[in-house]
Amino acid sequence: MTSSDTTTRAEEPMFSLTHGRERGYHRAAVDTFLAAARQAFEGAGDDLTAADVRVASFPLVKGGYAVAEVDAALARVEDALAARERERVVRRQGAGAWVEQARADAQEILDHLARPAKHRFARTGMLAFGYRIDEVDHVSSRIVRYLRDGEPLTAEQLRSAAFRMQRGGYREEQVDALLDAAVDVILAVR
Known part of the structure; x- marks a missing residue:
């Protein structure tokens, strides 16, 4: 296996890509947001909330991520953050x-x-x-x-x-x- 083979696998898109004239979410913007969401969730930080996920938006571009797939993933992230927020409030109050x-x-x-x-x-x-x-x-x-x-x-x-x-x-x-x-x-x- 060459280093280019491992590079290709590491750069595989997280979601399906749009083709032709269809526009999808800007890949780097989505990847950056989801990485920050994962870090916030795993680090148990309070810097990202379910409401932040709900209002997240990304530029639409050709060859971007399929909108429906990203939106479904964001819904799961929002649900997880909302459950964590509820758990924290219940624990404290x-x-x-x-x-x-x-x-x-x-x-x-x-x-x-x-x-x-x-x-x-x-x-x-x-x-x-x-x-x-x-x-x-x-x-x-x-x-x-x-x-x-x-x-x-x-x-x-x-x-x-x-x-x-x-x-x-x-x-x-x-x-x-x-x-x-x-x-x-x-x-x-x-």
């Missing part, structure tokens, strides 16, 4: 404190979503694009049914929620923040 915080967060989400349909979030101007109101309201209703009635809903379903755009739609940052909060609650009560 007790399970009651963790449950009470999850309840308070869930109530805050329910209070926000109690607003009438088509008025649950701030809207963009008529010439600006935002998330489609009917699609966001549909997902919002599913969140309410999960929190209030216990209907099944997974963190992955919320992570993969995608909305088309419309003029005068809901402001993206508000919707995204609420979805993130709902994912936090789902991970907290797993």
